[in-house]
Amino acid sequence: MLELRGVVKDYRVRGRTKRALDDVNLRVRRGEFLSVLGASGSGKSTLLSLVAGLAAPTEGEILLDGAPVTGPGPDRGLVFQSSSLYPWRTVERNVAFGLELLALKRAERKRRVAWYLAETGLTEYARTLPGQLSGGQQQRVAIARALACEPEVLLLDEPFGALDVQTKEDMQVLIRQIWQDTGITVLMVTHDVEEAVFLGQQVVVLASDPGRIAARVEVPLPDGRELAIKHAKDFLELRASLEDLVRAQHHGTVTSPGTKGK
Known part of the structure; x- marks a missing residue:
């Protein structure tokens, strides 16, 4: 609570x-x-x-x-009005960013990234840079990134x-x-x-x-x-x-x- x-x-x-x-x-x-x-x-x-x-x-x-x-x-995962993505990182690497700061095995990081990309409809854009995405797609990446750490x-x-x-x-x-x-x-x-x-x-x-x-x-x-x-x-x-x-x-x-x- x-x-x-x-x-x-x-x-x-x-x-x-x-x-x-x-x-x-x-x-x-x-x-x-x-x-x-x-x-x-x-x-x-x-x-x-x-x-x-x-x-x-x-x-x-x-x-x-x-x-x-x-x-x-x-x-706690936070999503702003602006997606605030890292433009030099692909979609999957943006989603993985927070996971890189956690003590997780590589296989678990990959599993989470794949699951949240699928959940947000972004699997086919995994290796795309944010600048190639629409505004809605960029917000999907931001949401996936926030969720990947599996916050409360x-x-x-x-x-x-x-x-x-x-x-x-x-x-x-x-x-x-x-x-x-x-x-x-x-x-x-x-x-x-x-x-x-x-x-x-x-x-x-x-x-x-x-x-x-x-x-x-x-x-x-x-x-x-x-x-x-x-x-x-x-x-x-x-x-x-x-x-x-x-x-x-x-x-x-x-x-x-x-x-x-x-």
């Missing part, structure tokens, strides 16, 4: 203290897919950076399976935000399939309400300035989802409700009907 307990994050900006996150308490169960939704200024990326260990909270603590998070580690938690920082609509939807289907195939815990931050609903089992809505949890909302949709569900009445109603909630929180309103806090 991933836990954030009373997490506060302050920054110094032009000699003043700026609070990015305030008293965030959050639990993500093992194997859960949790979407964190919020407008600009809600601290979404800051929250993910703290969980990844790229920054330390000003107050509070972050625990993974009861152990404090004190820095980056192979138990996969962290997604608006990973499809730079993609066109068709490619984004293809990637959404892919990440749900990977989640179901591997049983990994996924924590994703996004500003895209439709994406948060389609991917998440639950959606946490952040209020803005400073970022804090406004609501945690169940997504009452089956885990086996296809893109057509985006046109279903239940989906559209929940999307509209969350859009209203995000808009209200961004403008400082504290309450919204139809939400369920936890």
Whole structure:
């Protein structure tokens, strides 16, 4: 289980203290897919950076399976909006990069690379350089690289935000399939309400300035989802409700009907 307990994050900006996150308490169960939704200024990326260990909270603590998070580690895989691949390494060598830092036998490294290339539909591109791939394919490589170390938690920082609509939807289907195939815990931050609903089992809505949890909302949709569900009445109603909630929180309103806090 991933836990954030009373997490506060302050920054110094032009000699003043700026609070990015305030008293965030959050639990993500093992194997859960949790979407964190919020407008600009809600601290979404800051929250993910703290969980990844790229920054330390000003107050509070972050625990993974009861152990404090004190820095980056192979138990958390992180995928950004930009794929951040090494352009001089082939696809398979990009995926293998993190494995080279682990005490694994060569055969195990090869097995993992091959499996995650197949899982992300990249086997035929194994010896291709990133510059020869489309944006969606590059994000597939980034996801495969993050998963190859077999982390406890996969962290997604608006990973499809730079993609066109068709490619984004293809990637959404892919990440749900990977989640179901591997049983990994996924924590994703996004500003895209439709994406948060389609991917998440639950959606946490952040209020803005400073970022804090406004609501945690169940997504009452089956885990086996296809893109057509985006046109279903239940989906559209929940999307509209969350859009209203995000808009209200961004403008400082504290309450919204139809939400369920936890």
